[in-house]
Amino acid sequence: MDNILITSATLISPGHLQHGHIVDILVEKGNISRIADATTSADVDAHIVDGKGCFVSVGFFDLHTNFGVPGLETKEDVTTGTAAAAAGGFTAVAVYPNTNPPIHSRSEVSLLVNTARGNLVDVYPIGAISKKRDGNELAELYDMQQAGAIAFSDGDRSLQQAGLMSRALLYSKGFKGLIISFPEDHSVAGGHQMNEGEMSTYLGMKGKPNLAESLMVSRDLFLAEYNEAPVHFTSISTAESVELIKTAKSKGIQVTCDVAAHNLVFTDAEVVAFDSNFKVNPPLRTQRDVDALLEGLREGTIDAVVSQHTPHEIEYKNVEFHIAKEGIIGLQTVLPFLVKAGLSAEDIVTKLAINPRQIIGQTVPGITEGSAANLVLFSMEDQWVYDQHTNKSKAANSPVLGQRLQGKVRAVINHGQLVENK
Structure with a gap:
């Protein structure tokens, strides 16, 4: 997927100039090409991931x-x-x-x-x-x-x-x-x-x-x-x-x-x-x-x-x-x-x-224009059911399988790849 646009998400990146701001993040061919305060994005040819009410971070x-x-x-x-x-x-x-x-x-x-x-x-x-x-x-x-x-x-x-x-x-x-x-x-x-x-x-x-x-x-x-x-x-x-x-x-x-x-x-x-x-x-x-x-x-x-x-x-x-x-x-x-x-x-x-x-001595990926996109979009409020349909593991040994949980990952991006949890 060449272009991905995360819209209206609150950026969590301590020390970042836009930390705590609601932003749009445009990812083109795996790299962040634009970070801007949330605005209309109708002119962008990209797969849109709605981040309203969510947080985006490394x-x-x-x-x-x-x-x-x-x-x-x-x-x-x-x-x-x-x-x-x-x-x-x-x-x-x-x-x-x-x-x-x-x-x-x-x-x-x-x-x-x-x-x-x-x-x-x-x-x-x-x-x-x-x-x-x-x-x-x-x-x-x-x-x-x-x-x-x-x-x-x-x-x-x-x-x-x-x-x-x-x-x-x-x-x-x-x-x-x-x-x-x-x-x-x-x-x-x-x-x-x-x-x-x-x-x-x-x-x-x-x-x-x-x-x-x-x-x-x-x-x-x-x-x-x-x-x-x-x-x-x-x-x-x-x-x-x-x-x-x-x-x-x-x-x-x-x-x-x-x-x-x-x-x-x-x-x-x-x-x-x-x-x-x-x-x-x-x-x-x-x-x-x-x-x-x-x-x-x-x-x-x-x-x-x-x-x-x-x-x-x-x-x-x-x-x-x-x-x-x-x-x-x-x-x-x-x-x-x-x-x-x-x-x-x-x-x-x-x-x-x-x-x-x-x-482990690794450099924390940057959320800056020009850097490779390594991102997670998550909600603290969304609820979802953790069951045999949403469980991605081969195993099922969880004490909360079958329960409704609060706190949901909406999407992750890395190496130019996107995975969304619908």
Whole structure:
């Protein structure tokens, strides 16, 4: 599609001269050719996207997504995963190495990069820290970075060996690599089904205490300080983690963190019905933790929000709670969850579009005349039904499937391509 005109949308781009203004944006052959205060556009030969009542910003970037490439394509392949991402407003996603084989060498990184080439949604592999994600031996981090990996993590397996984590931080620092920590002490968390607290006691289920997370956050903060290296924590979920990271930032430690959108709107009280779609890792915590996470977002301790999109086949979820796999699909529900959590449009853009790119050292795309168009158009008021017809993922493991949600992505533009949600 050569020409696209977004009309009468409020521009959200902190620092931009037209930030907060209602504008028309004309995109010609993939580039922004005009940004002007909203006026009549009858003289323009272009596909018109009505932005009245909506916000337009740089496309969202998800720092924590799971596809199934390579080896687990029955969960999610690149085509379906990027379709779900585009429908959720994301023009870029970082894909974790929770695959079979894991993304732990140049070969898997190259496979994912080449498979996703030409897509509207940019797909960035995150390479494993350790070979086979077994936590014993460092993978070839530098080779993976040269092939296209943007950061390193063992995915949903927390690195238990402090010495290996320390070496990973020190080694990656030499080539400006970023280590991502999924904080969980297995010796404390072992055998859990949900958050440890009053609700787990009431339901008679094994609980994972906040301590399992905060212990690992504390350890990796010490290691990052010792090695003078940056570290990023993904999917933090506890009040204690927020406080530890806040203190570390005040000391000048190079630390950033993100939170999964579902941990901002649900608590462990949801588990009372034993719906396995509420079984996630880290688990849903208490209202006290949710309040601390929201405060951490507002004050800037928490830098970004992620989907933690984790698709599973029905046989892994439509089972008893205690044997169900952990995780939910989330690419299409991040915006509605953040609207429900009470974030402003500017906060949403900061946590979903700007900060994620800055964390991995990418330049934030500009919204200026002459720049390549990388845009999302979204409404904070529009409602839509998330069901089998609107769900773009292969999987259906979401606790809000079948519900009416508030907060809708109208369109995304990237690489000269347009996807609209009618």
